[in-house]
Amino acid sequence: xxxxxxxxxxxxxxxxxxxxxxxxxxxxxxxxxxxxxxxxxxxxxxxxxxxxxxxxxxxxxxxxxxxxxxxxxxxxxxxxxxxxxxxxxxxxxxxxxxxxxxxxxxxxxxxxxxxxxxxxxxxxxxxxxxxxxxxxxxxxxxxxxxxxxxxxxxxxxxxxxxxxxxxxxxxxxxxxxxxxxxxxxxxxxxxxxxxxxxxxxxxxxxxxxxxxxxxxxxxxxxxxxxxxxxxxxxxxxxxxxxxxxxxxxxxxxxxxxxxxxxxxxxxxxxxxxxxxxxxxxxxxxxxxxxxxxxxxxxxxxxxxxxxxxxxxxxxxxxxxxxxxxxxxxxxxxxxxxxxxxxxxxxxxxxxxxxxxxxxxxxxxxxxxxxxxxxxxxxxxxxxxxxx
Amino acid sequence: xxxxxxxxxxxxxxxxxxxxxxxxxxxxxxxxxxxxxxxxxxxxxxxxxxxxxxxxxxxxxxxxxxxxxxxxxxxxxxxxxxxxxxxxxxxxxxxxxxxxxxxxxxxxxxxxxxxxxxxxxxxxxxxxxxxxxxxxxxxxxxxxxxxxxxxxxxxxxxxxxxxxxxxxxxxxxxxxxxxxxxxxxxxxxxxxxxxxxxxxxxxxxxxxxxxxxxxxxxxxxxxxxxxxxxxxxxxxxxxxxxxxxxxxxxxxxxxxxxxxxxxxxxxxxxxxxxxxxxxxxxxxxxxxxxxxxxxxxxxxxxxxxxxxxxxxxxxxxxxxxxxxxxxxxxxxxxxxxxxxxxxxxxxxxxxxxxxxxxxxxxxxxxxxxxxxxxxxxxxxxxxxxxx
Numbered sequence: 001x002x003x004x005x006x007x008x009x010x011x012x013x014x015x016x017x018x019x020x021x022x023x024x025x026x027x028x029x030x031x032x033x034x035x036x037x038x039x040x041x042x043x044x045x046x047x048x049x050x051x052x053x054x055x056x057x058x059x060x061x062x063x064x065x066x067x068x069x070x071x072x073x074x075x076x077x078x079x080x081x082x083x084x085x086x087x088x089x090x091x092x093x094x095x096x097x098x099x100x101x102x103x104x105x106x107x108x109x110x111x112x113x114x115x116x117x118x119x120x121x122x123x124x125x126x127x128x129x130x131x132x133x134x135x136x137x138x139x140x141x142x143x144x145x146x147x148x149x150x151x152x153x154x155x156x157x158x159x160x161x162x163x164x165x166x167x168x169x170x171x172x173x174x175x176x177x178x179x180x181x182x183x184x185x186x187x188x189x190x191x192x193x194x195x196x197x198x199x200x201x202x203x204x205x206x207x208x209x210x211x212x213x214x215x216x217x218x219x220x221x222x223x224x225x226x227x228x229x230x231x232x233x234x235x236x237x238x239x240x241x242x243x244x245x246x247x248x249x250x251x252x253x254x255x256x257x258x259x260x261x262x263x264x265x266x267x268x269x270x271x272x273x274x275x276x277x278x279x280x281x282x283x284x285x286x287x288x289x290x291x292x293x294x295x296x297x298x299x300x301x302x303x304x305x306x307x308x309x310x311x312x313x314x315x316x317x318x319x320x321x322x323x324x325x326x327x328x329x330x331x332x333x334x335x336x337x338x339x340x341x342x343x344x345x346x347x348x349x350x351x352x353x354x355x356x357x358x359x360x361x362x363x364x365x366x367x368x369x370x371x372x373x374x375x376x377x378x379x380x381x382x383x384x385x386x387x
Numbered sequence: 388x389x390x391x392x393x394x395x396x397x398x399x400x401x402x403x404x405x406x407x408x409x410x411x412x413x414x415x416x417x418x419x420x421x422x423x424x425x426x427x428x429x430x431x432x433x434x435x436x437x438x439x440x441x442x443x444x445x446x447x448x449x450x451x452x453x454x455x456x457x458x459x460x461x462x463x464x465x466x467x468x469x470x471x472x473x474x475x476x477x478x479x480x481x482x483x484x485x486x487x488x489x490x491x492x493x494x495x496x497x498x499x500x501x502x503x504x505x506x507x508x509x510x511x512x513x514x515x516x517x518x519x520x521x522x523x524x525x526x527x528x529x530x531x532x533x534x535x536x537x538x539x540x541x542x543x544x545x546x547x548x549x550x551x552x553x554x555x556x557x558x559x560x561x562x563x564x565x566x567x568x569x570x571x572x573x574x575x576x577x578x579x580x581x582x583x584x585x586x587x588x589x590x591x592x593x594x595x596x597x598x599x600x601x602x603x604x605x606x607x608x609x610x611x612x613x614x615x616x617x618x619x620x621x622x623x624x625x626x627x628x629x630x631x632x633x634x635x636x637x638x639x640x641x642x643x644x645x646x647x648x649x650x651x652x653x654x655x656x657x658x659x660x661x662x663x664x665x666x667x668x669x670x671x672x673x674x675x676x677x678x679x680x681x682x683x684x685x686x687x688x689x690x691x692x693x694x695x696x697x698x699x700x701x702x703x704x705x706x707x708x709x710x711x712x713x714x715x716x717x718x719x720x721x722x723x724x725x726x727x728x729x730x731x732x733x734x735x736x737x738x739x740x741x742x743x744x745x746x747x748x749x750x751x752x753x754x755x756x757x758x759x760x761x762x763x764x765x766x767x768x769x770x771x772x773x774x
Contacts, residue, residue: 007425008421034394038394211624227709236600236744238746238747240708240711243708244708244709246708257741257742261637262739318709319709320627322705323710324627351646352633352635352649360625
């Protein structure tokens with residue numbers, strides 16, 4: 001059972017408790033605009049079904065349902081599995097309703113063939129379920145206590161249809177992945193773009209929790225970005241949004257998209273490596289070696305990283321000027337060498353952000369692939385409380 | 388009386404009828420997710436107060452409240468005045484609830500002194516009220532049938548506080564304009580940035596009506612922009628959003644904001660005039676003369692307009708890549724000579740928009756200042772149905 005089929009006020013009360021709880025009925029009424037009577041009416045079936053609970057009442061008080069008794073979400077009420085698919089590996093986590101990890105596992109992706117990848121996902125889900133305890137928890141209706149699976153991967157994903165439209169690194173096109181995983185694992189499944197799913201997780205349960213608007217920029221093999229406005233991750237009328245990697249920052253480097261002057265053409269890992277090879281004259285230079293040379297003080301290589309930082313800072317300023325998020329979180333494998341970018345990012349951001357947009361908080365947050373997998377669990381959980 | 392104090396479902400039903408009506412109770416239920424019983428319960432007081440009406444029933448049917456009887460908003464139920472303030476003029480419109488103009492007037496702004504400007508606004512409101520007929524319409528509770536006034540102007544506006552934080556062209560700082568106008572005119576007043584107000588009007592009742600997301604870019608003395616996502620105009624956590632004029636597009640021209648490489652430094656009217664003067668060697672060249680020379684085929688001046696068009700196209704592609712609106716409307720006084728920009732705008736947009744973001748519809752829409760004034764009325768009306 002989910003919150004679907006209940007009145008919209010039920011989801012509103014549940015979401016409010018999730019983000020701001022514990023709250024008394026009176027506080028819930030103030031935050032939701034519902035009358036005290038409406039809060040009590042809406043909360044009753046959520047209490048009865050164990051989605052929320054009343055917290056211990058102050059000593060000396062008796063009875064239940066008093067307006068001053070705080071209520072809170074019961075994280076143990078439902079479990080989810082999130083799986084991030086990379087080109088050669090599956091990273092999975094079992095979480096509770098608030099996407100807090102209960103267990104984590106990795107498995108190699110032996111083949112990029114769709115059927116064997118789906119079977120590998122189902123096996124990983126089964127193992128995570130076993131990790132979580134063989135007994136289904138009280139109140140959970142799905143086998144093994146898992147309510148939903150969220151699979152995330154880079155590429156063009158139609159989340160509504162549950163379809164991978166195009167995954168460049170798996171070379172998948174038009175794969176109905178949600179339906180296939182659901183069939184193999186026997187649990188409802190959803191599919192989402194990995195950066196957008198990570199944004200959902202951060203928005204609900206991470207660095208974006210409680211903020212009205214928030215953006216996440218990931219730096220690595222590509223430049224990814226998710227933007228949350230008024231509690232929702234923007235998805236774009238044509239399925240494209242948060243493409244910070246293809247903002248124009250000038251210069252004559254050709255991007256993988258075919259255009260010239262994109263952020264990714266300067267700041268993605270392959271772009272940095274290429275520029276460092278040109279700067280050093282060493283055609284074999286790796287990214288790791290470029291990082292070492294920059295740390296050792298090689299001015300030409302340091303300038304390559306600074307140029308990447310300027311492009312990223314301009315991209316973040318563009319996000320701030322257009323959408324005005326309260327905070328921008330910078331993550332992705334690239335932040336391991338963020339010290340080489342940081343000054344240039346901040347200087348370019350400060351110069352280009354307009355007026356008070358420069359007050360936007362820039363936060364660097366290294367997030368391992370398990371945190372990305374948690375994004376899948378957050379998206380699956382979201383189907384329950386924000387249908 | 389407004390919809391304030393009613394349950395959130397009342398505003399939801401009202402907004403749904405406003406955008407998608409007329410609708411039957413059954414259709415309203417499907418669109419809002421409310422049960423048929425809830426729709427009937429919520430609609431009853433709105434019907435009783437005259438905010439909505441049941442349309443004529445098919446012949447042969449009798450009785451009211453039948454699920455198949457369509458309901459619609461009654462535009463005549465409330466009137467609003469919108470006023471746009473420029474450096475030397477006030478432009479006002481009297482509208483109905485759907486921001487449809489009933490009367491329009493202009494008045495010179497003799498002085499930029501706050502008190503005399505407020506008095507001039509109050510006089511304009513009184514004349515528009517008289518234009519609308521001396522008798523208060525049935526059901527309207529404010530004097531003269533006007534429910535609210537929306538004043539709009541360029542600059543940094545704190546709409547929530549009703550304050551003009553900074554208006555460069557009036558040289559106003561920290562002016563509590565909503566309170567002052569309310570005192571002088573005796574009608575509730577709101578203040579909003581003019582571009583954001585125009586975006587609200589277009590989003591609810593214009594080229595953005597019914598679209599999930601939508602952006603408006605205005606080209607003229609400055610480059611303005613409003614972005615609507617999921618039916619709301621984005622306002623930014625720090626009050627800055629839609630600053631498309633300060634997106635980075637490269638080049639070495641210094642912007643009025645002090646930074647280098649902003650869209651406005653290339654594509655605002657003063658920037659085009661300056662570049663045309665440099666290109667022609669004529670230090671006295673006016674914008675009108677530059678337009679004439681470009682129309683006559685002067686290649687150097689045509690290139691100035693093309694460069695402005697490229698900057699605007701890149702800015703629109705940045706909006707499309709980050710937010711993914713269904714449509715971008717281009718307006719402002721600059722569109723009078725849009726033929727000189729158009730090809731460059733579209734070429735730069737197509738090159739920089741990523742994947743399906745390029746499907747975004749670019750629409751040129753000349754909007755006179757009366758349409759901008761209507762934005763103020765739309766913002767005032769919005770306080771009723773989207774509090």
